[in-house]
């Protein structure tokens with residue numbers, strides 16, 4: 514490997530357009546190398562990424578020395594350090610056990626009607642215009658609606674919560690933000706925590722039974738539970754619960770619209786939807802990086818990693834590794850075997866995976882079956898500037914205008930010019 518090899522060019526718009534070729538260049542030279550510019554090891558091979566993600570010799574603690582963090586970022590770093598994502602056992606296992614009760618596949622399935630209803634509303638609103646920015650109109654509002662439903666957040670507060678989440682996600686997504694951005698992220702986190710504190714201790718509107726808010730409110734009354742820690746993890750759910758799914762919906766929609774044959778196949782074979790969701794997560798992963806740190810000097814894939822050094826696990830690259838996925842650049846819903854790492858691997862495997870899969874399946878089915886003549890219709894896609902996340906800034910599409918008629922009790926679509934549309938009601942493909 515050339516000693517100047519770095520992951521950093523992945524931030525350049527030109528490289529973002531050919532990100533997976535860039536990863537391939539890195540990986541074929543060396544699937545684990547030291548990046549002098551990022552001061553970190555970069556792992557791009559599927560075997561090394563999945564092994565390292567589950568390796569207890571590697572820690573998930575992001576800020577081992579809070580005092581060394583810049584003054585502007587420090588308040589945010591203190592909160593992140595209490596979140597399960599950035600903790601190791603035993604704290605991690607304790608927090609995960611506490612929250613996982615609200616994130617079983619069964620509890621996600623209960624949200625099916627709510628997700629379908631929210632998607633239907635968005636489609637009905639866009640139908641007469643024949644146009645949509647998939648990111649702004651669908652991918653951003655939907656996951657926020659669902660995670661806020663879970664937390665029982667009043668409707669009128671949701672846009673404010675989202676506006677606090679953005680700068681935090683930006684700070685997590687980049688290690689090189691300026692002081693002003695870091696300060697904004699710290700302030701947003703402080704406001705989010707103050708809001709959640711009020712939400713979980715509010716007496717005027719008790720939480721609906723069996724919601725995540727009910728679980729958290731009960732914990733808030735538990736004197737053994739550290740309230741600040743609970744709030745930090747509640748903030749994690751809010752942020753993780755929507756930014757990533759937003760990117761997934763946008764990236765998956767772009768992949769389908771750029772592969773009309775694959776999209777047609779999925780229209781004809783809705784039973785392929787669960788496999789399609791997995792393949793789309795592999796193909797253009799919303800989370801590109803996981804961070805680990807050597808607890809002590811250790812050997813990883815034949816390299817000595819000194820204590821304290823960071824290893825960045827590039828899941829986006831691992832998911833295109835030909836050693837794990839033959840012809841990795843093909844979008845193939847019937848791809849045999851191979852386990853992608855888009856949701857991570859090991860003890861930190863995504864807690865919201867079942868929910869994200871369900872949201873993805875419902876949205877994709879709606880896009881494919883409810884919008885006749887759906888096509889890309891806008892400038893070439895641009896990605897957000899981030900090494901951690903891969904998500905589109907916007908995705909303009911056009912389709913045949915129609916008016917959604919709910920009077921009949923089923924969603925009947927009629928083109929506004931009077932001609933019939935070949936649109937059927939979404940049937941909620943299973944995940």
Ligand code: HEM
Nearest residue numbers: 597598753754757758761803855856857861863864865869
């Ligand atoms: C397509 C959407 C999503 C993707 C691609 C994604 C990806 C990931 C990845 C890669 C990790 C592991 C990070 C690591 O090991 O360092 C993770 C962890 C996590 N995710 Fe997701 N996620 C998604 C949606 C969600 C949703 C909807 C929620 C919650 C409602 C959520 C909550 C979490 C939490 C709490 C963790 C930390 C788990 C732990 O530390 O044990 N995620 N996610």
